[in-house]
Amino acid sequence: MSLMGNPGTAMGAEPVIRVGSIVSETRTLTTTDGVTVNYELGTFYVPENRNRADSRPIGVGFARIRAPQPTGAPPVFWLPGGPGFSVLGAFEQSDAAGRGRLKSWINFGTVGDLVVVEQRGYTSRGEMLEVDADASPLNKPATLEQSKASALATARKALATFPDKDLAGYDIGAFADDVDDLREALGYRNITLFGGSFGSQWSFAVMRRHPGSVARAVLSGVEPLDNNYDMPSHVYASMRRIAFDADRDPGLKPYLPEGGTMAALRTVHDRLAAAPVVVSVIDKSSGKPVSVTLGVGDFEKALVERSADASEWPAFVLSLYHRQYDDWARDTIEGRKAGKRAIIGPLVDTSLGVTPARAHQLLTDPAVGVLGSWNFAPYIAAADVWPTADMGDTFRGVVPTDIPVVFVHGDWDTSTPIENMLEVLPYYSHGHAIVVHRGGHDGTFYQLREDAKAKASVYAFMRTGSMEGLPSSVTLPLPTFAKPTFAANNL
Template sequence: MKKHIMLLMLILGIGSIAHAQKTSFHTAAAKAPEAGSMFIFPERILLENGGFLNAERATMFVPLNRSEENSDVISLDVYRFKATEKADPNTPPIFYLFGGPRFGGLEEQLEVLGYFEQTWQFMTNVADVVVVSQRGIGPSKPTTLIENTRNAQPTDVAFNDEAAVKDYQALLTSERNVWENLGVDLKGFTVVEAAEDVNDVRKALGYDKITLWGGSFGSHWGMSLMRMHPEIIERAILRGLEGPDHTYDHPGHTWNVYKRMAEEAESSEELKGLIPEGGLIAAVETIVKRLNENPVTVELENPVTKKMQKVLFDGHTVKQLTRGYSGSLEAWPADIITMYNGDFTKAAQKIIRRWNDQGKTYKTASYFMLDCGSGITPERSAEHLADPATELIETAWGYRNGCPCWDSDLGNEFRQNFECEIPTVMVQGTWDRSTPYENALELAPYFKNLKFVHLKRGPHGAIKAALKELPEFKKAILKFAASGDDSDLEDNLELSPLKWVVPE
């Protein structure tokens, strides 16, 4: 029996310590990759109608903090979809910059049949398409994500200031300490460093110039590169504009989106006879006033713990929900009408789901460093806090209470708008709830070679929505991407009216 046990131990590799020391395979010391180097390997994408597309995937090595002489090296995930025969080989490649910052990579999406054809193929008829990941996020290494392992569930869930801020800051401080104890230089995770990453990828792939295509944080990221290296950018296509001082969403400008939506919803056939007296905006004001004076508690079974759980709705809590709890533009009026009529059941379910999902959706250290570094100027911060809309909605709670934990700040000089001569198309939706329409209005005068497309009813994903619904827009935006000719792009476009959800 002993012989059999010893044999099994050897097969499984459970030898004695002394034996392991003599025959260790861990004696070689691998040389760290050099910053600026890239490892490219083939990637095959299964196509919807059969067959494969040959693409390229790469690991790009860049300095963690370029201001440090002996900086550590980190890696980025890069994809390249080569141009088709329809493309002019002289057209600069499209570098696509995702928003967030929360890009989780393309690996899972590319396994879904039809994703490549719907999302990328039309661009490859213009030029090569390159996707660069965001440092410290998703497939990039290190991925600065730590799960929030909250074990205890409280009896009451509420967004009261003191308890929520204390809990939130304790989590962020704990995460920051983990990475600093591991020796990771978090100060390297800024949008300025991320912009240099794009330039390093360009050089590694051998391109002289590029076309930028980005939205939301991707537009903020792209504008950083446009300011730092205008000589490498042939043209730019931007949507969901987030300028140098737009990381913290303006409460008044964000609330203007809902005013525009309310005006149209109130005249719709679907909601006829259901709109509260005075309209939807007045209804929101009434809900907040009621709960400030008389908070409401809803008790429900938590689907995860299977225990009864109370959700407190006071004036502060409801400000998390005045932009709706269902998640869609179409359902916002129904959410407001339902709460106005005193039913907070679905709103409570939303808050409990949010609580249960905190460990799954907890943001990375890089997310905070990137956004908190971009920050906000004192003047704009004062403007935000003085805006009457702060009584109705919450737009920057996470930044105001979380950013002090990270000590990341690029300074007010970074946050100044800059003049840009690069040919640029901005596509901005008037119903963009994440980066409001007024952002683009503020930025437009600084772009001296600009085509501004105002998209009525356009959401945050304005370009995607326009591509789906407006065939002429698709031809025109691709013509600009291929040649810089924006003459076919109209200044004012609109999407079809929404079919509003009717409250139960």
């Protein structure tokens, strides 16, 4: 174990934790491929509230994998998504998904050192701030008013659960400052940012607050600072692009009405808007019969959630079109049960908010009539209760920059639609976009999995800053679309 930034600690004594301290240890593991990895696993201590001189120190977890050979390139700082996503389990044998992530991290050694940074308030090397979310009633359909009330209740519960925490300190500006302070503590002059989804938004915040520390960046699933809440019409446009291919899939053709998947979607929406349905199924957990009421709000929420898997959601819509509700009912029953919820998400999102212009566009967007305002209205309703201060329009607004950035974005992404990236690209004088046709909400190298040359050019950009060889577009093969679970000959 080593302790940096705290020279007053005596040999053998417990370290006295101060802001700026790093407590870390060097470890070794062998991957399933037989590759030996030496890495540093550490905790970096930062002030909980950066606006208070007497703020207590809190831990932020990080890991560092040094390059096998010096490259002279800035280290890559890998920022995870969420907010509320802990990734250091990649170094644990029991975390299968994490081990796959570790396999990809090793490849960054061709660029330089890799530093993976976790999030204040949701880190395995510090605190995981979560509250118990209440169950939702099964005998009523989901409504926006109920969702707003739930968001308010969660905010109030968080304040009551953590009276000893200064929750005002958990905004995206503090996230950005944590990264820059860690950069300095580890002795790096500048860094390359690598992030997807919220990791991209976090990267935008670092570039806004510490532009001189950022050599370049690679961002996917792009979420600009003023695009905290997705525009419904942009989500809907991504769904239509998916439906174009789904409607031509031979396995789905027997289930399609005239007008295809999107016509089926509108029919189900209109049907449930006219009257909810009550569905009785066997509960997955208890094995007992349970009834649930499903309405148009449940459908709107499910559309946005399920469309993230492009190969699955057309079958979901077509099943409901043919009045096959059982699978949806079982999933909804599970979703309405009580559970844990990370509070770092609403703390960050409500403080970031949106500019007045963006708010107007959201509220007047024509696709609200189909997808609803679920992804922003509850946050806006609870914003005044959460203690993180509004970041302000100056911070949120897009400004020109000459930081070199490669954007990788799929045109099937319904979580952060490609329009997000297209809106900010003109502000990057040294920006380059790689549009991935049929790409979803995935990381850069998964998006580019079919194009080894494109992947190599992104690694080369991170190492040298050169954009030579970067493609402008990549096309993924058609996925195998799932079929409804009932036979088409029964229609």
